[in-house]
Amino acid sequence: MKILEVNNVKKTYHTRLGGAKVEALKQINFSVEAGEYVAIMGESGSGKSTLLNLLATLDKPTSGDILLNGKNMNDIKEKEAAAFRREHLGFVFQQFNLLDTFSVQDNILLPLVLAKTPLKEMMYRLDKLAPQLGLNKLLEKYPYELSGGQQQRVAAARALITQPDILLADEPTGALDSKTSTQLLSLFQEVNKQGQTIVMVTHSVVAASHANRVLFIKDGQVYNQIYRGSQNNDDFLNQISETMTVLLTGEA
Structure with a gap:
């Protein structure tokens, strides 16, 4: 079942001086099935961050439609x-965008508090999620007392506790060392196996190799996409690297 559909999406910006038009996205078409784990890759300026902002409803396309569970997000x-x-x-x-004056528990629960979720439901979700992310012994601590990897796990818990239709990740390993990155990516794979749909923007071929499909963006358009299939992470990583080399150099 398609959970996300992106149909003929374009995004044009106008510069302040002279009003010149910049086409950040030219014509984007793709869909995401419920339970998929999709990575979006491309060089700087390719349009992938613009695309993520549109998916996050932080911006609206100049034309085209983005549908989440059949609802056109342009209508919001x-x-x-x-x-x-x-x-x-x-x-x-x-x-990580955590609040240092809030405990780990309060940071995680914040979106549920804003949604006026009953306390009993909030604590039920927290009690179920915290052990999965290795946070049950850190709930009373504050973000400044945690390592970078622990803070990113708190950020992931805050995102997952709302039980979102889609988890959107923007360079989630960019501020982490390799060991901590591997732990976070393993966590993403685990929650994906439990049915969580994930769309991740990344520069890292290592991060992308943990996804099940990689969508490549070049000059504001979908350049290519590849699927993991039965490949392991190492083989999929090599295929991603080869595709990125072709994307960047134009040489097969």
Whole structure:
């Protein structure tokens, strides 16, 4: 079942001086099935961050449609956008965006508090999620007392506790060392196996190799896509690297 559909999406910006048009996205078409784990790759300026902002309802396309569970996100009014994001989307950023004056538990529960979720339901979800992410002994600590990897796990828990239709990850391993990155990516694979749909933007071929499909963006368009199939992470990583080399050099 398709959970996300991106149909003929274009995004054009106008520069302040002279009003020149910049086509960040030219014509993007793809869909994501429920339970998929999709990585989006491309060089800087390719349009992948613009695309993620559109999927996150932080911006609207110049033309085209983005549908989540059949609902056209272009129809969401600005005053309703924040509530829509809380109810349907989870976010994990490169910078963890945690509140240092809140405990780990309060950081994780924040989106549920904003959604006015009953306390009993909040604690039920926390009690179930915290052990899965190795956070049950850290709930009373504060972000500044944690390592980078622990902070990213808190950020992941905050995104997952809302039980989002899609988890959107923007360079989630960008601020982590290789060991901690591997732990986070293994966590993503585990929650994906449990049915969580994930769309991740990344520069890292290692991060992308943990996904089941990689979508390559070049000059604002879908350049190619490849599927893991039965490949292991190492073989899939090699295929991703080869595809990125072709994308960057134009040489097969």
